[in-house]
Amino acid sequence: MTLVATAEDMQRIASPLARAATAIRRNPTIFIGSVLLAALVALTLAAPWVAGDPFRQAPVNRLRPPSEPFWFGTDQFGRDVFSRTVYGARVSLIVGFAVAALSSLIGLAVGLVCGYFKRIDAVIMRAMDGIMAIPSILLAIALITLTRPGLGIVIAAIVIPEVPRVVRVVRSVVLSIRAQPYVESAIAGGTRNAKLLVRHILPNTLAPLIVQATYVCASAMLIEAGLSFLGAGVPPEIPSWGNIIAQGRTFFQIAPWSIFIPGAFLAVTVLAVNMLGDGLRDRLDPRLARRL
């Protein structure tokens, strides 16, 4: 590498396209992850136009292998697996994003308070340990027996055990930031607790929080599929990947596509979210980011 900037270098810096190319070369995981995820989101949004009716049963077309009108084959009721998979992506994405957003928000608030106010830290953290010990599948089954199954219940059942994981991350960051000289310096300047938390500590927790949120999102998608597969998730009439797999299970030997295809979508989606998370972790790490 040369330290003298040539005209070519200057041009490369100036062109946004070239800058994007450099960013992709430096951190391909973010790129691949976000492109896959964006494609899935686009597909979900465009579902009414690209996919047929996911509920229409056609006994004539039962258990068709992937072929011309039914790209991904049909299930035992003659329903189009492609349409069902595309609509099923909605459930996964909604659950993934909602769980990530909710558990991040709650976890951030609790984590900030825990890390900053040492007096209540021990109490809240023990409560968090307790919550973390609840398996989300059992919690979901319990919640559904108490109420009626639905997307909201599934989200709640996953959020509750995920919150402590976020709290731990945020709390550990707060503990380390609290010990920074600039925090002491702000206290020495007479800054109030609320301001100290929001202005000086909160911004430093955001990078690790975003990374943690992507992992929560990926794990929520997997748990949702597991819950649906077990019949403890979204109601069976809603096409979600877990439901499609559960319903295709009995015909696995003669129509494996109705399991493999939603399964592959689930795997790729979770992989995309995890890749995005790993890429963001590398990118947002202040030590690495400074190289820019």
Add this chain to the structure above:
Amino acid sequence: MTLLQVRDLKTHFFTADGIVRAVDGISFDLAAGETLGIVGESGCGKSVTALSILRLIAPETGRIVGGSIMLDGQELTTLPIEAMRAVRGRRIAMIFQEPMTSLNPVLTVGTQIAESVQRHLGLSRRAAWDRAHEMLELVRIADARRRLSEYPHQLSGGMRQRVMIAIALCCDPQVLIADEPTTALDVTIQAQILDLMLELKEKLGSAIILITHDLGVVAETCERVLVMYAGRMVEQATAGELFGRPLHPYTRGLLRALPRADDEVGVAGIRPKLAEIPGIVPALNRPIVGCAFAPRCRYVVDLCRTTAPALTAANGPHPVACWEAQRVAEEAA
């Protein structure tokens, strides 16, 4: 007129290894506009004294167990925390040792100065920003307008310490506590920062408590000096007195350990070896019987090992805590 009066201040830390008596009976007065140096080696309680004055000792680890701190007639040790917050940064400001980490990396320089101004002087955002600009010019940062919207990592160490000084002085504090303000800076910048602090002190009329282990810095800047050892005071004098006629064996040891430009250069350009004080600082988690310096002292007598000497002017021209001060002074003369 006495602005800050500290009497018999004791700050102890409660650890698994016992009670650490980090500050064990410190008293001093600070007049308006005066510069007081507190010197001593690492771990002697200088910084804890400073933190105690602002009540910044983390309550989980330690607390002020005795003594009084009066600022302008107001007792600080018993002040409610909200009132104490109004003192911090407004009436007593502090500059820390580490300019590289004492500024928040995610906020601009201007925001960090303006924040303090808004908080303490109740100015509007606009006016606070103007005040921040004014302060940056006062601490002689070139191109202040642009620097205001820069982040700490864009500034050099010396500039960051100037920003710290700007933050500390932006609300016209009566007392400025500078805890090793130049230790992390290189020598050429050190002098600039010290000059700047003294010049601003004259301009704004703040009193300064300068905490340092560097006697050279003290000689250059302080009017009065307090020497600390193992959490206690050993000697208090004007800078001239202290350097001219040190009475405590510890102070003498410190002064002898300073390199001097007029030391004779021997064969092959080697200067004489610097003097050192034998032994180590006593552990502070056990009660110290007698004089804390006794185990390392050349002048030690039996009395030193049993009874701690009080800081008194009885044995010499200025207050010293030593039974044998007379003998030390005579020997020096």
